[in-house]
Amino acid sequence: MRYLTCAFAAMTMMVNGANAQSVPCGGEFDTFVSELRAEAERQGFAPQVAADFLSGVRQDPDVLAADRRQGIFQDPFITFSRKLISQSRLDRGREMADRYDAVFDEIERRYGISRGVLLAFWAFETDFGAVQGDYNTLNALVTMAHDCRRPEIFRPQIFAALALHERGDFDPDTTTGAWAGEIGQVQMLPKDILENGQDADGDGRVTLKTSAPDALMSGAAMLSDLGWRHGEPWLQEVVLPEDFNWYDTGVHTTKTVAEWERLGVRARNGRLDDGRLEASIVIPQGRNGPAFIAYPNFKVFFEWNESFTYVLTAAYFATRLEGAPVYDAGDPAPGLSGEQMKALQSKLADRGYDVGGIDGILGAGTRNSVREVQRELGLPADAWPTPDLLNRL
Template sequence: MIRATVLGLALLGASPALAQCGGDFGTFVDTLKSEATTAGLDPETVDAFFKTVRQDPKVLRADRAQGVFQKPFINFSNRLISQNRVDRGAAMEEKYSDVFDRIEAEYGVNRGVLLAFWAFETDYGGYQGDFNTRNALVTLAHDCRRPELFRPQIFAAMELHARGDFDPDRTKGAWAGEIGMVQMLPRDILVNGVDADDSGKVELASSAPDALVSGAKMLEHMGWRANEPWLQEVVVPDTLDWLLTGASKPRSVAEWQAMGVAAREGDLAAGDMQATIILPQGHKGPAFIAYPNFNVYFEWNQSFVYVLTAAYFATQLEGAPVYQSGTPETGLNGAQMKQLQAKLQERGYDVGEVDGILGARTRAAVQTEQQRLGLPADAWPTPALLRQL
């Protein structure tokens, strides 16, 4: 009964009524405790969960210092993808081949997809973070940047605690509250955790089979389409209308082929499948075709450059060649990107936070302005565009 009640509270946690944040930290914690006991959780369990809770300023600093996502795709991917990670990925694929066989049979998620996440999230389990997870979640829920994301995770963590699967004082992970080898939040663990090695417990920090199968189930829950591709490098003609490109502009594969888009290696997906053309550094840089499963990546991580790098690395781990960098035009540094975003805001565009990160809304605004100014509308901002604005 307690478990169902707390889980119900966790599922309600994203509602506006529960999205309070800020104010005195102690008072905020008292509010959380009151909500948990009102929902039916034993007061002693609640007190034990929050007994040593504290606000963690290191979590807030980490949340504010994500400058790595300002890097362009080529620089970012070169930083994350190393020969060591490629080699270790091959070794892990061989070591856990039976687990990946099971994942592909049950969930239709390719092994490369899980290997890439495993590599990027924790370096194949080697470093899973040393932040106290409870403190991180409560700190981020108290902070008013994204309380709707983190507040429900606190109640999910209490549910895990009630099950005996979460130690408030000892469970550690990433600064944003993710736990285990593929870094899953408590709610995702509740819904998608799998005891794949039949140990009797879901142990995402110590069991690779549990972590990998749970990650695959989570992707399925997010909408992964079984046994379908997600990304592929392509060659695009110079005559392509660049305004048609972008992650929000799907067309059928057959239509792209009719315009001269071709796979760099192998064949494109079926002609009736919807796909987008992504030019992360403009029409002179790398080019990819993204299929519907690519969009699921954004349910895992919302950074465009991270998602594209993870999706590409998954293809590389399955045999795709190193992508062709091309000769992209010089882009903007972080300060220039913030200046660009501010100028776009002045012109009425919603680019979100002025953070120096080239996200989806900034790309869309850039593409519109490029078209207006007679520049190649490839969504890649350059100093020339900034000068004209």
Template sequence: MLLRDVFRPLKRLSLAAALALPALSLPALASAQCGGSFSSFVNGVAAEARQMGYDQNTVANFLSGVRQDGAVLKADRAQGVFQMDFTSFARRLISNNRLQTGLSKARQHEAIFAKMQRDYGIPPGVLLAFWAFETDYGAFQGDFNTLNALVTLAHDCRRPELFRPQIFAALKLYTMGDFNPRTTTGAWAGEIGMVQMLPQDILDNGVDGDGDGHVRLKTSPADALLSGAKMLRHMGWQAGQPWLQEVRVPAEMDWSKAGLQTRLSPAEWQRMGVQPRSGAWQANLPASLILPQGRKGPAFVGYPNFNVYFEWNQSFTYVLTAAYFANRLGGAPVFDAGNPEPGLNGGQMKSLQKKLRSRGHDVGKIDGILGAGTRTAVRAEQQRLGFPADGWPTAALLGNL
């Protein structure tokens, strides 16, 4: 099974991607047509494509045979794995075999990784980690028909502003000879290739790394890795800067300072008792203290490049695990799991989210997942109740609410 089909919330539609679609203004994207009968929806897509300037035969051939895929909708609604805590999630994804395979891939494609770092400033471990998590180094790239997936999700009305523009990006790739609507397959959300890129990402950041005149993300490691690196650079990655460093925290401090909302210098963290687990601070850059399982669990600081990870994937747990695995591929030791207080199960987390919402907090969807909104709300309620405000929900907090 494709790792990304299980472990994936959706990527954002970047502003650049939106602006790259000439026939759709941003307001139009926000209110893109969806729903109704599937055939009428497809006819609407075809009409819009013709308005963009594509000829009737091209549009007809592109959309011929497109169908609604119920398996895509089922996958879109099954994201329960993100209810796992960071330690469990990281141990599930990062096996010794996956680590050793990554190191082997680094040696096998040494020239590609050298070019990637030289041209885009992306260290090998960063792309190796994404390559591992997205498709197990290209072994499992997904068997969903990409066009069916994109049209199904655009029609579904949950996120038309993301998926409808991707249909036209795929149409553009089709006219370039880099997309076959009948045979191109990938993840359930329309992402293609070894590092799983949406059609608009391919248009914006695709690199012909092997010089064959095409961007083949499914079969060419050079194309896939360099395209992924260019996309990260486009998202804001700063060359030569670190992304994540493991630290130790004191027994007591102002825990409300933890979380991505606060960025302090290493000197400021050090004055509060935060220290690198080993060695020195990696950079004199603003950093956030990350306590994925509270003050008694693992502890890291995230530098500015860490925030770029959220442009690739919106799950806090996925992002932290990918950033940590990049460190491991670069030689870092296994993190100290500490002795965190037991967290909440899925049902308890949903109950907590309902209580937080009733108190006026914006926790997003009641899904049992400890996302950024829920963490912020938890920290606020911990402060109100006099608990250590480390953003980690416990049974004691739930009981007191």
């Protein structure tokens, strides 16, 4: 998991290793595969095992096409969340919570991860196991490693898959999954499976495609490994005062819950959590749209996926599965189309702001740049780009 795929999410990865410049990529595909075999041998794999494992690998143009086709992430939070969160998905999630109640109880006892979190990822990644992807996983990993956009992410996954193959848990010919190489019901990459795979059903195997208990427990182990704080919350809807300092919103600013309360932040339902916790205020569509307080565990979601809109939707859906009401959508100012967003990003870049790329997507770089230019222009600095802002620039 961790790169935007399949049923919306092949997940972005945090892989230890060399940077992009130092990882070989590109060139003739056959030569690249030969280099992979040589590297496998240097890592200690038997030459014949490495050769057999890579013997049938091929470049998959459909993988590259999928990697460059992620338009759904241009949708703003309200639109995106309403597409992904349906009553049928809520009902199905609650049904699965009951069906695997004992598994979730054990996850909560062992890792302190609330069941709504795993249910949300399970729903968004594969519709509770129904849509796991049919790309050949080895082809996908080698294709993405050969492509020079992110070889440092995908190349280590090839050797993790080879290690899984050695222990009988990966067949290069028949193992399938999402376009970016994730496998199973919660979409885990080979390296994550190798490090965090759990046999939760007691059959002696880690089978993430067919065993929901294995998939859920493995996903929980990975979240814990990524830094999930045992028993703590992750997200809660809030109401903000009209005179709030909008520049202080966003994950770049943290204060204690008690400090936010002194600034007038209130829970829309119930009470805010422990006043000593560090938290951020998140307003995905500006000061007139929904508002949330994001606790430390919210940041762990970004280790699963880098898209702010996806992460916020998954985190919010997790709260809905545990009884939170539908958020107050408010009346946010109209946003920008993809082409308008590109025009805005170009104008911001011309003014010296680092938007992170002219791609039409409201990512972290663009949000930060919008916030700064709003303050420069004397506008409410809520990081929400509007047609009015584009016209002013």
